[in-house]
Every structure is written in structure tokens, then in C-alpha cells.
Amino acid sequence: MLALVGKEGGAINNMANEFDSKLRIQNNSSSSSNNNNSNSNTQRSKSFAFRAPQENFSIQDFELGKIYGVGSYSKVVRAKKKDTGVIYAMKIMDKKFITKENKTAYVKLERIVLDQLDHPGVVRLFFTFQDSFSLYMALESCEGGELFDQITRKGRLPEDDARFYAAEVVDALEYIHGMGLIHRDIKPENLLLSADGHIKIADFGSVKPMQDDKACTFVGTAAYVPPEVLNSSPATFGNDLWALGCTLYQMLSGTSPFKDASEWLIFQRIIARDIRFPNYFSAEARDLIDQLLDTDPSRRPGAGPDGYASLKSHPFFKGIDWMNLRTGTPPKLALDPRVQSSGGESSGGEDGDSLWNPTHVGDVASASEAGSITRLASIDSFDSKWKQFLEPGESVLMISMVKKLQKLTNKKVQLILTNKPKLIYVDPSKLVVKGNIIWSDNPTDLSVQVMSPSNFKICTPKKILSFEDAKQRAQQWKKAIETLQNR
Numbered sequence: 001m002l003a004l005v006g007k008e009g010g011a012i013n014n015m016a017n018e019f020d021s022k023l024r025i026q027n028n029s030s031s032s033s034n035n036n037n038s039n040s041n042t043q044r045s046k047s048f049a050f051r052a053p054q055e056n057f058s059i060q061d062f063e064l065g066k067i068y069g070v071g072s073y074s075k076v077v078r079a080k081k082k083d084t085g086v087i088y089a090m091k092i093m094d095k096k097f098i099t100k101e102n103k104t105a106y107v108k109l110e111r112i113v114l115d116q117l118d119h120p121g122v123v124r125l126f127f128t129f130q131d132s133f134s135l136y137m138a139l140e141s142c143e144g145g146e147l148f149d150q151i152t153r154k155g156r157l158p159e160d161d162a163r164f165y166a167a168e169v170v171d172a173l174e175y176i177h178g179m180g181l182i183h184r185d186i187k188p189e190n191l192l193l194s195a196d197g198h199i200k201i202a203d204f205g206s207v208k209p210m211q212d213d214k215a216c217t218f219v220g221t222a223a224y225v226p227p228e229v230l231n232s233s234p235a236t237f238g239n240d241l242w243a244l245g246c247t248l249y250q251m252l253s254g255t256s257p258f259k260d261a262s263e264w265l266i267f268q269r270i271i272a273r274d275i276r277f278p279n280y281f282s283a284e285a286r287d288l289i290d291q292l293l294d295t296d297p298s299r300r301p302g303a304g305p306d307g308y309a310s311l312k313s314h315p316f317f318k319g320i321d322w323m324n325l326r327t328g329t330p331p332k333l334a335l336d337p338r339v340q341s342s343g344g345e346s347s348g349g350e351d352g353d354s355l356w357n358p359t360h361v362g363d364v365a366s367a368s369e370a371g372s373i374t375r376l377a378s379i380d381s382f383d384s385k386w387k388q389f390l391e392p393g394e395s396v397l398m399i400s401m402v403k404k405l406q407k408l409t410n411k412k413v414q415l416i417l418t419n420k421p422k423l424i425y426v427d428p429s430k431l432v433v434k435g436n437i438i439w440s441d442n443p444t445d446l447s448v449q450v451m452s453p454s455n456f457k458i459c460t461p462k463k464i465l466s467f468e469d470a471k472q473r474a475q476q477w478k479k480a481i482e483t484l485q486n487r
Contacts, residue, residue: 052115052138057129059136062090069189071205072472073097078141088126091137098135101470107135110204113181114139120326121172123192123202142200144193144333147251151188153334156254159282161331165191166248167320168199173244174308176201177237180210184235186243187224188250197330208235222263223256227270227295238297241311245292245300252285253278257293262419264396284316385431386416394418398480400473401428405455405466415467415477421484423458437465441485448478 065078068089079090098104114125114137124140147165151157157165169191176183184206192200226242229235249257257276258269268274273295277286291314294300301311312322321328386399398417403410404425413425413434423437437458440446449457456474458465458481469477 050115051118052125052127055127055129057127057136059092059131059134062088064090073101073103074205076139079138087141087143088138089123089141091139093135093137095130095133095135106205110207111137113204113207117176117179119172119175120198121168121175121200123200139202140200142192142202143195144197145336146189147191147193147199147247148188149336150193150331150334151251151254153337157251157331159252159285162248162251162285163316163320164328164331165199165251166244167317167322167325169201169244169247170302170308170311170317171322171325172199172201173240173302177210177240177302177308182208182210182235182237183240184208185221185224186240186247187221188247189221191247193330193333197333198326210235210237222266223258225267225270226297227273228297230267230271236297236303238300238303241292241300241302242297245289248285248292249289252281257289262395262397264399282316284314284318288314288316386414386426388431389416389424389426389433390418391420394420394422397484398477400469400471403468403470404434405468410468417477417480417484419484423481435465443482443485446481446485448481450474450478 061082062079063082065080068076068078070076074091074093077090077092079088080086081088093107098107111125111128114123118124123142126138126140128138129136169186173183173186183201183204185203186201190201190203192202194200224243224246226239229239246257258266258274260266260269273293275290275293277289281289288301291299291301297303301314302308304310311317312320386396390396395418396416397419400415401412402415402425404413412428414428415423415425417423421439423439424433425435425437426432427434437446438460440460445461447459449459451457451474453472453474454470455466455468456477458467467474467477
């Protein structure tokens with residue numbers, strides 16, 4: 001894998017080493033009590049042996065099929081090994097982008113975590129390899145798809161189904177938290193289903209060791225972010241339990257509890273704890289969700305002194321056999337209607353999704369793909385200080401920290417688009433408006449040119465302003481402005 005660089009890389013490298021030591025000691029706890037073995041345990045924790053080997057494979061050794069998902073620096077693709085016929089979910093990561101954005105430390109930590117976690121409720125890493133352009137992780141392929149798709153196809157889940165899935169998530173989270181890790185991006189899209197319908201937690205790209213007590217940076221997806229993250233408090237196990245509460249609410253209702261017209265409004269509802277329960281929720285479901293969405297992370301079931309015992313004994317989970325959970329019969333999967341309507345085959349390639357073009361290996365994902373598949377949040381941080389730039393009744397539609405590119409210097413500014421409509425950029429340190437881009441519904445007078453996933457230009461008759469968005473949201477900015485023009 002790539003070498004770690006910079007202060008950020010060094011810090012996360014230390015986290016990885018500490019996690020290695022913690023996990024090794026736990027795995028050998030039975031012998032660590034023996035004084036004669038204490039020295040060998042200490043020695044063992046200093047070295048790291050991967051269970052999933054780094055192989056000398058080539059991407060040409062695989063038949064690549066549909067795209068499962070797209071992220072800021074990676075794609076996940078269905079891949080069949082040509083000589084064995086084994087199917088994997090191949091995570092393909094762009095080396096150039098990872099190095100440029102100093103993400104190598106996070107990639108290494110994700111690799112270590114996936115390699116060492118061993119639980120039926122966590123996707124398994126089988127092996128890794130690399131070439132000049134990309135890093136590859138061969139992951140367990142979950143043929144049942146995303147829990148999100150089951151919710152979408154069924155509208156909302158029966159309470160018994162939601163109880164089963166929630167119990168399996170709890171079971172896996174208890175294991176992950178027991179290893180001292182916070183997932184930080186629990187949501188229906190990251191809860192995958194095996195072919196027989198059992199839950200497996202995926203996407204550990206945001207994972208964080210619990211022992212790191214630094215202020216929590218904004219990661220994850222807007223609708224599932226807890227209030228303490230918006231207030232920049234340190235990450236805790238309670239972050240994942242809040243997201244579990246949001247996910248259970250979505251299973252039962254078909255929508256997330258804080259859904260609103262924009263991420264800005266979503267964050268305002270989260271801070272205000274503005275929850276509206278449908279009247280068809282059972283008293284037990286409502287009570288559990290209400291407790292999981294407590295604004296105090298330490299009071300959420302599973303995060304207190306009683307640990308997961310208080311969560312697993314909640315009345316909502318009455319009848320769950322925790323000891324034999326994975327041997328139970330899961331809910332019946334709802335098939336993709338595109339597959340059903342075509343008798344098992346659908347247009348657009350295998351399983352009805354876009355096929356992977358091997359010539360794209362090493363390329364950065366297009367923003368249109370990222371927007372349609374990953375449902376990324378379009379906001380870097382939430383802070384009430386931006387409210388001073390809004391008029392009564394005005395709300396933010398899109399906001400992010402970008403670089404304003406100039407001939408001699410590049411300056412960071414907060415670019416803000418509102419429903420007025422208004423398009424301004426603000427000095428984030430002095431909190432003053434540095435520019436007001438005159439709005440027009442006429443694309444001749446206001447247009448956006450996308451130069452790359454990160455770079456875009458906002459063009460007016462008098463000037464052309466160039467911006468760089470490190471989160472690769474150039475296409476999202478173009479779409480947001482054009483959608484408002486066509487309202």
C-alpha cells in the first residue's frame with residue numbers, strides 16, 4: 001500500500017498501530033493472564049500480520065461487471081476472478097487522488113480494520129493488490145444489495161422485518177465497538193445483505209479508533225449525523241447509535257427522521273431534535289428510537305455503563321434470540337422490479353446496472369455517478385455563524401468551503417447558494433461577504449462550466465470566477481444552480 005505522509009498520516013498511522021496492539025492483546029487475552037506468556041504477547045503486538053494477503057494479481061485477471069457504488073476517490077465494482085469464477089466486490093481506489101488529497105493514512109487504516117475484523121455481520125476482505133494507477137481491495141460480494149433498496153422497493157418495512165435487521169446491526173456494532181472502533185457512517189446504504197438476506201456492515205472509510213479524543217470532523221451523511229458531530233465534539237460510540245436510531249426510523253417509515261429540503265435545514269432539525277413520529281409506530285419502536293436519538297451520547301442505549309445489555313433488553317427486541325441470531329430466517333428480499341419485468345435480465349448490463357469499462361481504471365469517478373449513487377452530503381460543516389448572511393425566511397440550498405482561484409493567490413471562501421436565490425462567497429475567518437454573484441435565471445447571464453470533478457467556473461457577463469472544491473462537487477454546484485434557474 002502507499003506510504004503514509006504528513007502530520008495527518010502520522011497520527012492515523014499511530015492509531016493503526018494502537019488498534020493492532022489492542023486487537024492482538026484481546027485475541028490473546030486468555031494467555032495474557034499467564035505471566036510466562038506476557039512477554040510473547042507484547043512482542044506479538046509489535047508486528048502486524050495481514051490475514052488477507054497482498055497478491056500479485058492484475059485487474060486483467062478479473063471480469064468486471066456492474067458498478068455497486070462510487071465515492072470521492074474509489075469505485076466498487078462486481079468482479080469475477082477468471083480462473084476460479086469467484087465473485088468479489090472490488091474496491092478500486094485512485095492512487096493519484098489519494099496522494100494529492102493526503103488520504104493514504106485513511107486507506108491504510110481501512111485496510112487494517114477490514115483485515116482484522118472477523119464477524120458474520122461485517123463484510124470480509126479477502127486480498128489486496130495494486131498497479132501503477134490504483135489500489136484494489138477484494139471484498140465479500142453481498143448479492144442481496146443494500147438495505148436502502150429494500151426500504152425503497154417495499155415503501156417501508158413491517159416492524160418484524162425492521163426488528164430483525166436492527167438486531168443484526170446491533171450484533172455487529174457490539175462487536176465493532178468492542179474492538180474500540182467507531183464506524184461513523186451507519187446508514188441503509190452501508191448495510192448490505194447477503195444472498196440469503198443477512199445484514200453485513202460495509203464501508204469502513206470513515207472508521208475512527210475510540211482512543212482518539214480529538215474534536216470530531218464532519219464525516220458521514222447529513223441525515224444520519226448526530227448533533228455532537230455538528231458541534232465538533234469528540235467522536236464516541238454514541239455516534240453510531242444515533243445513526244442506528246435514524247436507520248430504524250427509516251426502515252419503519254420509508255424516510256429519514258430529519259429529512260428536509262436541504263442539508264442546511266436537515267442540520268437545523270438535528271440540532272433542534274425536531275422528530276415527528278408517525279402514528280403507526282408501535283410504542284416500543286417509538287421509545288427505542290427516542291432513546292437512541294438522545295442529544296446526550298452517553299444516555300443512548302448501548303453507550304452507557306451497562307453497555308449493549310441495556311439496548312438488547314429493550315422491549316422492542318422482545319423475542320430476539322441473540323445467541324442464535326445469525327441462524328434465524330431473514331425477511332424475504334424484494335427483487336429489483338427491472339429484473340422481474342425482463343424475466344431475469346434487464347437492459348443496461350448485468351443485473352440492470354452500468355457495466356464497468358476497464359479503461360476507466362485509475363480515473364476519478366465522474367460527479368454525475370457520485371451524485372446518483374453515493375448520495376453524499378454537499379456541506380462541509382454546520383455552524384450557526386452562517387445564519388447572519390441570511391434574511392428572514394431564507395434558507396441555504398448548498399454551502400461548502402472552496403478555493404477561489406486567482407492568478408497570484410488562492411483564497412479559501414465559503415460559497416453559499418440560497419433559495420432567494422442568492423449566490424455569495426464569504427471570508428470564513430473575518431466573516432465578511434467578499435463577493436455577491438449577481439443572480440440571473442438566464443443561462444446567458446449566469447452559467448457554470450465544470451472543468452474537472454473539483455474545478456468549476458461561474459460565468460457572468462462581467463467576470464468569470466474559478467473555484468476548486470476539494471470534495472469534488474463541481475457537478476453538484478452546476479446542477480444546484482441550474483435547477484434553481486429552472487424552478
